[in-house]
Amino acid sequence: MRVDHFKxxxxxxxxxxxxxxxxxxxxxxxxxDGALDKREGCEKITGLPGAHSLxxxxxxxxxxxxxxxxYSLVDGTANLITDTGQPDAITSFLSISGHIYIANAFYTGxxxxxxxxxxxWGVPLPVAPVAIPVDxxxxxxxxxxxxxxxxxxxxxxxxxxxxxxTLGDGEGISISNLPADGSVWMTDxxxxxxxxxxxxxxxxxxxxxxxxxxxxxGSPPLPMANLCYAFGxxxxxxxxxxxxxxxxxPELFRLADAYFEVNDLVGMIAKTSGGLYVGCRKQTFFxxxxxxxxxxxxxxxxxxxxxSLCYASSLAKMGKNVPIWLGKDGVFAGSSDGxxxxxxxxxxxxxxxxxxxxxxxxxxxxxxxxxxAYKPKGQRIGMGDNATCEVIRNGxxxx
Numbered sequence: 170m171r172v173d174h175f176k177x178x179x180x181x182x183x184x185x186x187x188x189x190x191x192x193x194x195x196x197x198x199x200x201x202d203g204a205l206d207k208r209e210g211c212e213k214i215t216g217l218p219g220a221h222s223l224x225x226x227x228x229x230x231x232x233x234x235x236x237x238x239x240y241s242l243v244d245g246t247a248n249l250i251t252d253t254g255q256p257d258a259i260t261s262f263l264s265i266s267g268h269i270y271i272a273n274a275f276y277t278g279x280x281x282x283x284x285x286x287x288x289x290w291g292v293p294l295p296v297a298p299v300a301i302p303v304d305x306x307x308x309x310x311x312x313x314x315x316x317x318x319x320x321x322x323x324x325x326x327x328x329x330x331x332x333x334x335t336l337g338d339g340e341g342i343s344i345s346n347l348p349a350d351g352s353v354w355m356t357d358x359x360x361x362x363x364x365x366x367x368x369x370x371x372x373x374x375x376x377x378x379x380x381x382x383x384x385x386x387g388s389p390p391l392p393m394a395n396l397c398y399a400f401g402x403x404x405x406x407x408x409x410x411x412x413x414x415x416x417x418x419p420e421l422f423r424l425a426d427a428y429f430e431v432n433d434l435v436g437m438i439a440k441t442s443g444g445l446y447v448g449c450r451k452q453t454f455f456x457x458x459x460x461x462x463x464x465x466x467x468x469x470x471x472x473x474x475x476x477s478l479c480y481a482s483s484l485a486k487m488g489k490n491v492p493i494w495l496g497k498d499g500v501f502a503g504s505s506d507g508x509x510x511x512x513x514x515x516x517x518x519x520x521x522x523x524x525x526x527x528x529x530x531x532x533x534x535x536x537x538x539x540x541x542a543y544k545p546k547g548q549r550i551g552m553g554d555n556a557t558c559e560v561i562r563n564g565x566x567x568x
Contacts, residue, residue: 237255259525342373
């Protein structure tokens with residue numbers, strides 16, 4: 170079918186419609202010359218009830234979640250990686266330095282595609298030292314001690330809880346619960362900065378060249394959503410906050426103070442070369458800059474449909490790797506400097522208070538194609554192909 174004066178779909182205006190500007194277009198691609206072509210069908214690969222959050226690193230690893238379980242898809246077969254033991258939730262994935270970091274509102278994990286194994290995202294914080302005075306050569310005063318343990322690539326974990334001990338002149342410290350491969354960090358007498366004190370359980374003198382603890386108050390992340398890797402850090406949302414990791418240490422977060430508070434439920438974090446878009450239920454913000462401590466926040470748009478983020482590899486004058494999302498009154502693209510453009514110019518009604526949504530952007534036959542699907546909160550009815558006129562409720566055909 171060809172429409173010579175096709176203007177695109179429009180379900181906003183109430184004027185009389187024609188094929189030039191229909192209310193609904195189903196299962197069709199709009200070609201550059203105005204023709205409407207039938208969209209290609211899909212082929213079932215495997216049966217996996219409740220599957221969602223399909224993701225690939227484009228290097229052969231394909232993952233998804235279903236009913237709280239993590240699966241890999243290999244040659245059309247779904248292979249169970251782990252049962253998280255947590256409620257099912259939309260899940261995000263990041264591939265960083267050969268590991269795949271996984272998180273949702275209830276779970277975090279780290280998958281190694283080379284070995285097919287999964288473990289913790291970061292290492293649990295060690296316990297507080299159990300210390301008593303012994304003979305030694307330390308100066309009198311009050312000392313504070315803690316442990317760290319090795320993490321990813323040998324980097325130290327965050328510190329566990331502190332232990333305080335008061336010594337007299339000529340005393341040392343004996344520690345009875347040093348973890349295997351653990352390190353001890355200790356202050357000067359009556360000091361507050363922690364320094365490396367070795368990997369032994371007996372401390373009788375201060376180190377000659379003290380090394381400050383580089384991971385003070387760091388910890389593994391909370392379960393969080395909307396993962397994004399930008400400027401050497403992992404960003405993720407928990408409720409109304411956006412947390413970020415330490416630079417080039419995706420396993421280490423300072424949860425007490427390394428976050429943005431946006432006072433609205435976060436549904437999207439999108440990266441550009443000049444900053445981050447943070448989409449919420451009521452507003453979208455742009456955080457300009459690359460260092461979270463120096464980022465400037467400003468409102469740039471309305472609410473975002475959670476889960477609708479995709480990236481266009483190239484989009485005209487807006488450049489490459491452009492974030493695209495579904496929001497109130499349209500489909501939006503964000504430039505690297507925080508300029509937001511409505512690609513469909515308020516031609517489609519969208520309620521930003523959505524339960525969930527999904528999207529994909531791809532290039533085929535030289536055309537950039539974006540596909541969005543969303544489910545309004547509480548909505549349980551969807552329309553099938555208009556050629557068969559099937560009405561579907563809760564997954565079953567009723568007409």
